[in-house]
Structure formats: C-alpha cells, structure tokens
Amino acid sequence: MAGLAVLTVLYLVMILADFIAPYNFTATHRNFIYAPPTKIRFFDEDGRWRGPFVYPLTRSRDPVTFQLVFTEDRSRIVPVKLFVPGEEYKLMGLFKTNLHLFGVEESPDTAMVLPFGADRFGRCVFSRVLVGSQVSLTVGLLGTFLSVFIGAIVGALSGYYGGWVDIGIQRFTELLRSFPRIPLWLALAVIVPPSWPSTWVYFGIVTVLSLIGWMGVARVVRGMVLSLREKEFVLAAQVMGVPSMKIITKHLIPNTLSYLIVVSTLSIPGMILGESTISFLGLGIKEPMTSWGLLLKQAQSLSELQSHPWLMVPGLFIIVAVLSFNFVGDALRDAVDPYRTVEKV
Amino acid sequence: MIPMMLMVSVICFTITELQPGDFVSQYLDNPRISPEQIRLLRERLGLDKPAYVRYWMWMKGIVTKWDFGYSFAYTRPVGELIWERMGWTVLIALATIVFQWALAVPMGIYSALHPYSPADYCMTFVGFLGVSIPDFFLALILMYLMLQAGSASIGGLFSTQFIGAPWSWAKFLDLLKHIWMPLVVVGVSGLAGLMRVMRGNMLDVVGSPFITSLRAHGLDERTVRRHAIKNALNPMVSIAGSELPNVFSGTIIAAIVLNLPTMGPFFYNALLNHDQYLVMAFLMFIALITQVGNLLADIALAFLDPRIRMS
Numbered sequence: 001m002a003g004l005a006v007l008t009v010l011y012l013v014m015i016l017a018d019f020i021a022p023y024n025f026t027a028t029h030r031n032f033i034y035a036p037p038t039k040i041r042f043f044d045e046d047g048r049w050r051g052p053f054v055y056p057l058t059r060s061r062d063p064v065t066f067q068l069v070f071t072e073d074r075s076r077i078v079p080v081k082l083f084v085p086g087e088e089y090k091l092m093g094l095f096k097t098n099l100h101l102f103g104v105e106e107s108p109d110t111a112m113v114l115p116f117g118a119d120r121f122g123r124c125v126f127s128r129v130l131v132g133s134q135v136s137l138t139v140g141l142l143g144t145f146l147s148v149f150i151g152a153i154v155g156a157l158s159g160y161y162g163g164w165v166d167i168g169i170q171r172f173t174e175l176l177r178s179f180p181r182i183p184l185w186l187a188l189a190v191i192v193p194p195s196w197p198s199t200w201v202y203f204g205i206v207t208v209l210s211l212i213g214w215m216g217v218a219r220v221v222r223g224m225v226l227s228l229r230e231k232e233f234v235l236a237a238q239v240m241g242v243p244s245m246k247i248i249t250k251h252l253i254p255n256t257l258s259y260l261i262v263v264s265t266l267s268i269p270g271m272i273l274g275e276s277t278i279s280f281l282g283l284g285i286k287e288p289m290t291s292w293g294l295l296l297k298q299a300q301s302l303s304e305l306q307s308h309p310w311l312m313v314p315g316l317f318i319i320v321a322v323l324s325f326n327f328v329g330d331a332l333r334d335a336v337d338p339y340r341t342v343e344k345v
Numbered sequence: 346m347i348p349m350m351l352m353v354s355v356i357c358f359t360i361t362e363l364q365p366g367d368f369v370s371q372y373l374d375n376p377r378i379s380p381e382q383i384r385l386l387r388e389r390l391g392l393d394k395p396a397y398v399r400y401w402m403w404m405k406g407i408v409t410k411w412d413f414g415y416s417f418a419y420t421r422p423v424g425e426l427i428w429e430r431m432g433w434t435v436l437i438a439l440a441t442i443v444f445q446w447a448l449a450v451p452m453g454i455y456s457a458l459h460p461y462s463p464a465d466y467c468m469t470f471v472g473f474l475g476v477s478i479p480d481f482f483l484a485l486i487l488m489y490l491m492l493q494a495g496s497a498s499i500g501g502l503f504s505t506q507f508i509g510a511p512w513s514w515a516k517f518l519d520l521l522k523h524i525w526m527p528l529v530v531v532g533v534s535g536l537a538g539l540m541r542v543m544r545g546n547m548l549d550v551v552g553s554p555f556i557t558s559l560r561a562h563g564l565d566e567r568t569v570r571r572h573a574i575k576n577a578l579n580p581m582v583s584i585a586g587s588e589l590p591n592v593f594s595g596t597i598i599a600a601i602v603l604n605l606p607t608m609g610p611f612f613y614n615a616l617l618n619h620d621q622y623l624v625m626a627f628l629m630f631i632a633l634i635t636q637v638g639n640l641l642a643d644i645a646l647a648f649l650d651p652r653i654r655m656s
Contacts, residue, residue, distance in 0.1 A: 175352055176356075178635045179356075179635065180590035182594035183627065183628060183631050184628075186613065188360065190616045269476075277480075277598060293479075300602070306489075306492050309489060315479070319474070319479075319482070322478075323474065323477040327473070
C-alpha cells in the first residue's frame, strides 16, 4: 500500500515537473556553480518567525585552497513564495507560462533556492531531478509494455501452433537467454547512433531494453497457452471456424492477463535500473534530455563525491521508485497466486 | 553445445555489425588524416569487405588457429588481452558467489525458522532494498562513505604501493582490504534473491509431511533441521549454476566504477572504440560461460539429488 502511494506521488510529480521545479532544467546560472543545497529557514537570526526564506549566497574563493566557497549573506532575507513567476517553460509541452510552484522573486544572479544544490553548470539539481523523472519513469512503463506485448504474442504463437514454429521460437529464445543481460544491454545500446536527436535516442533505448525482456514473458505465456489450448472453449471456437489469430488474441491472451499484469509490474524496476545503468555509462539518454542515471554520471569521480555529495540525490529517487514498484509487484503477485495458503499479517 | 556456440557467434557478429561506424570512423573527423588514408586503413584492416566475408574470415581464424582477431585499439591479439584479465574476473566472480551463498543461506534458514519475526521482516526489507539499489549507485555510496571515514585509497584492487610489487603477506592483506567493496557491490542484489528463495524453500520443506514423520520418529530438532536444510538446498544448486553469468555481468558495472583490472572496463572501452573483435570475443566468452554454468548446474544437481541419479 505504501508502495502505491509513493508511486502515485512520483507520477503526479512527474507530470507537473516543470511547474513544481523552481528553475528550468537547462538554465545555467553562473553565480551558483556547485552551490550546496540552500537551507530553507523559518526563524531569522533574532529568532523571529519570518516564514520560509533563504539567505542569498555570495561566492568567493578560499585564499588557501583556491576552492570556490559559498557563504551566506545574512543581512538580507529573501522570502520563498508560492506561485512565483520565474523562467519560462512549456507546461506539459503545451502552453507557455512562467509560473512556478515555489521560488524566490529575485533574479537568479543574486539569490536562488536550491533544495538539492547546483551542478557543474549552476543548474538546479532539484529541477533536473524532477524533469529527469519524466524520462526515467516513462522508460520503465513503455519498455515493459513493449516487451510484454512482444513476449505475449510470441509466446502465444509458439504455444498455440506447436510443432516447428514452437521449436524454432524456443531455440531462438534459448539462444538469446544464454547471453547475460548487462553486456547485451551495453552492446545493443551502442547500436543507437549518437547522431540521432534526443527523442529518437529515447525510443531507441526503450526498444533496446524491451528486446531483452520479452523472452521470459514468451516462455511463461507459451506454457500457459499450451495448457489453455486443450480446453473445450478453444475447441468450440475452432469448430465454429474462428480464425486462429482471433482465437489467440480474443481468448488465449486475455486469459493470461493476470500473469501479464504481475510480470509487467515486476519488470518495470528492471527497466528503470537498466536505463539508469546505461545512461550512467554514457550510452543511454543524451543531453539535453535528462534522466536520473545521466544525472548520476556527474557524480562519478571520487573528487566530485567528496566536494559535492549532493549530486548523488538522483540515486535516492531511483531507489525509492524501484522499491515502490517492487513492493507493489510483490503484493500483486501474492494476490494472484492461487497456491497461497499462508496469510500474511 | 557447438551448434549453440555457432549461432551465438552469428548473433555476436550481427550485433557488432549493427553498431554504426567502425574502428576507422573515429579518424574521419580528424583533419590531418585524408580520406585516402582512411580508405587504405580500411583495406589493410580488412574492414571494407562485405559482412559475410568478414564473418567467414573471423570464424576460420578461431576454428583453425584459435585466433580471435586483433584488437585495433590495443594493437595486440584479442586472445592475449582477454587471457590477462580473465584471472581477476574469475576470482572476483567466484569470491562473490561464495560471499552471496555464505550470507544468503544462513539468513534464509533463520528467516524460515522464525517466520514473521522482526528479524525476518528486517531481513526481507534489506533484501528488497538490495534488489532496488542500482549497483553503480551502491558503489558510489560506498566510495563516499569510505571517503568520509578518511580512507585514502579506494577503488582498484591494491593501494598504490603494492601495484607492481611481488606477492607478500602484506599485499594479500591489502587485497582483502580492497576487495570487500566489489564483493558487496556485486553480491548484494543476488544476495537478496538467494535469501528469499532459500527462505521459500525452507518454508516449503519444513511444512512437508516427511519432516513431520521424522519428528514422529523421535529425532531431535537438530537432526531434523539438518535434513530439512539439505532438501531445501537442492533447487538452489541449479540457481547457482545460472547465477554465474549474472555475477559476471554484475562485475562489469562495478569494475567500471571501482576501476578494477577485470574484463568489465575493458569491454566498455572496446564498445566505445568500436573495437569489434574484442567486443565479439568478449560476448562469445560470456555466452560460453553461461553454457558452462548451466552445464555445471545440471551435473551438480544430478550428483546431489539421488532421485535424478536413479532415473
């Protein structure tokens, strides 16, 4: 149950990402490169309640280490307000607006509210995480849908027709399954040409991910179809002259639906993890689109980790999303499993 | 297994073929290299011949001369390159499997014997968590924690002073200090799965009639438990065999992040460089390992389960 709640929140946030984010995810802010997360305070230095606010940050260089240091300028209060006008964007890709859910009314040259800090180009990590969620979460859904679709059809064909079709398809899937996933992912991901525009790369990655997943589905669907094929209603349909494809699509596959739903929910986390891994290695989603894996790519070296640990936040989001999907999938599987005898408290 | 490997080789070749560009195309952007030179380079490396001719040449080399081709980037035969790194890869993979089993089996048994206890829930949750963390992220977190704890050399298998040094007890200790991170990173996700399966198996076995009959015979709990564990371990053996390729592929990501001298970062670089023969050889090798793993699992199962031996 908690899993479902978390997922609903995540997907709602994803749809409204541009609105919730205080800044545009590609907007760079020169004065705030590698800024640490700004603390949102409520009480000022005298202890008075002032509502949510941030102190503007001034950037200076440490004279000893030559590192950039951000110090808070406590003389000014910059309130954090709701529904502020900010940088322009297209809400859900449809209409232009510049209203953001929260933000500061000052220009980003002097003060910014950065819940998760900023990255190498001064881009707000929080905004990028929100926009990255759009890619990461939908890749899982699309990839799973595609792989389950292909797997169900192939499995049903294999199980229904039997004979040479069956043997051929089985040999082929056995062959593909003898490759472990990760090298195959990496090898297939390189096939997507780097010269393609971002959206095409996105669909390419979705295809690559789904190409690996359909085999498990095909196997199980084939088993189910093999047993379903012997039932009387199939015989009746054949005698009535219903064409084979119709039998498959209208009768056999809907009967496997409960399994398909469970296996989809359980493979979404694999897809999300796969996409993150590929993007982390630079073989997946390319700029300017962003995903959680790509965001983590910036946090790769030890020096980055030490000086700017807030760049690791997207990973937490990955964990939360995958964990929620695992919980939901597990609960679904327990609900559907006809052999359950033990009641879970 | 041979026809399987033949088809595997076809698939490997096709996958590498589909990748846009070849090794020479990275020189296309370089203004100092003329198109004429590029064409000559292609001819010399044999990259201008059609696909089936190249495939035939490659297979002929493997079958007759055990020659897996030539790595363009490293200018050395592929066979040598893979052989050098195979040692560490196999070692880490085997160590990970041992680590996974050593932890998963006791945890699974404990979980099954005390179901729904707080410890059980705790371990199940940790198991879930283990499956949900992407392995590269776990590597990052571990590196960060080690940095915070003040450790100086993280990643790689040895500290700087031991890298070229001859083997000694100190070097071995240093290895141990470094190797726990790859083991944890690669092993955690598999650990979770193994633990759950072990727990499920134990629960099934403990509830089965033969355990009840053993108890009815008056055997003490410890012996009963021993029998239960032996039976529950049975299906795990076939899982172990199929775990081998998973562990291998798991080491790839961890090795890239943690900078280990195994085949992982190697394969990754080869992919980025379009080093075709290296990529194909590596894919074939992994497929071979998978087949071997499955075979071993079948043999082990036949060995352990007297019922299969009799049939």
